[in-house]
Amino acid sequence: MILHKKLLFNCTAVIALSAMTFGCGAADKKTETEQEPEVMKDRIELVRDDVAKKVDVIIDGEFFTSYIYPDSLEKPVLYPINTANGNAITRGWPITPRPGERVDHPHHLGLWFNYGDVNGLDFWNNSAAIKDKTKYGHIVHKSINSVKSGNEEGVLEVSLDWMNDKGEVLLTENTTFIFKGKDNQRTIDRIATLTAPNGEVKLTDNKEGMLGLRTARQLEHPSNKPEIFTDASGVATDVPTMNNEGITGMYLSSEGIKGDDVWGTRGDWVSLKGKINDENISVAILDFPSNPGYPTYWHARGYGLFAANPLGQKALSDGKDELNFKLAQGESATFKYRIIIYSNESVIDGQVNKDYIEWAK
Structure with a gap:
């Protein structure tokens, strides 16, 4: 002044x-x-709202995503996630359903991080639809440790507890989100450190994990036949054939594998290409060389589940590999992933790999 x-x-x-x-x-x-x-306002602005239990991420004046942690959810998530042009790459259901969407797997919401077997408890499949919680775990938001806006990036640091139905803490999680965006590209880094504070924690091989994204209907693969998917507890979910108009998704892995064949394979990255409202979009998830279980297995389904699972090796390899990861009391492990949303362009061959090499080094 x-x-x-x-x-x-x-x-x-x-x-x-x-x-x-x-x-x-x-x-x-x-x-x-x-x-x-x-x-001058920061280009990448993080807006904290403790009453609404969320932190909004705004890039160049446009909404990108929100970190949300309402009591109604069994884990905090990023939801929704938009392209630079405002199209949501995430499914709306069950929070804000959109016409023509699938209504399977209510635990698939936005971008999340959890696992299907933590000391025998299922964190992955838990949702408001589960009434008996005795065999399920949930992740509780504990604190926002830092919120920083900036011209190059915005950074959010949070602490979470992985708990059983009795309120006992199995794992603590300290996670940093780094948000970036320029022109037609948006990037999320999610860096999570898990620590076992109260005793040994076993994350036994399980196909339900670990970094998950549930995509908008338009980014699904065209549905050619009805299918039934069974979780690790034997619970079956029907995924019917639907109208394929405007459904354009296609997976591609770093190993050159395409489509539904990506499921159960390993690779440094997988991209999902499609179109929403005439906007060409590619969404890529990148593994990191220091992550446990690297290179990750991909739990990627044509109906819209796009997940990296480094720990479920026995389930995803049909018994060829086995990890059975565990943490001793006081031990920690860090899982680092990058999610890139390319918009208004068809990503040329080699672009994702180029971005992966630049980031991983």
């Missing part, structure tokens, strides 16, 4: 440091050169 000089007149009033005049017969005015400089 510019400090004004006191004007001396034949009166005893003191001129305040404001635009008001206190009856001295003269006004304290700023000259053109004395005007306060306009405060």
Whole structure:
């Protein structure tokens, strides 16, 4: 703020440091050169709302995503996630359903991180649809540790607890989200450190995990036949054939594998290409070389589940590999992933791999 000089007149009033005049017969005015400089907003703005239990991410004035942690969810998620042009790459159901969407797997919401077997408890499949919680775990948001906006990136740091139905903590999670965006590209880094504070924690091989994204209907593969998918507990979910108009999704892995064949294979990255409202979109998930279980197995389904699962090796390899990852009391492990949303372009061959090499080094 510019400090004004006191004007001396034949009166005893003191001129305040404001635009008001206190009856001295003269006004304290700023000259053109004395005007306060306009405060420029950060390009990437994080807006914290503790009442609504969310942190919004705004890039160049446009909504990108929100970190949300309402009590109605069994884990915090990023939801929804938009392209640079405002199209949501995430399914709306069950929070804000859109016409023509699938209504299977209510635990698939936005972008999340959990696992299907943590000391025998299922964190992955838990949702409001589950009434008996004794065999399920849930992830509770504990605190927001840091919120930083910026011109190059926005950073959100949070702490979470992985708990059983009795409220006992199996794992603590400290996660950093890094949000970036420029032109027609958006990026999310999710870096999670899991620690076992109260005893050994076993994350036994299970196909339900670990970093998950449920995509908008348009990014699904065209549905050619009805299918039934069974979770690790034997619970079956019907996925019917649907109208394929405007359904354009196609997976491609770093190993050159395409379509539904990506499921159960390993690779550094997988991209999903499609179109929403005439916008060409590619969504890529990138593994990181230091992650446990690298290179990850891909739990990627044509009906819209796009997930990286580094720990479910026995289930995803049909018994060829086995990991049975575990943490001793006090031990930690860090899982680092990057999600890139390319929009308004068909990503040329090699672009995702180029971006992966640049990031992984």
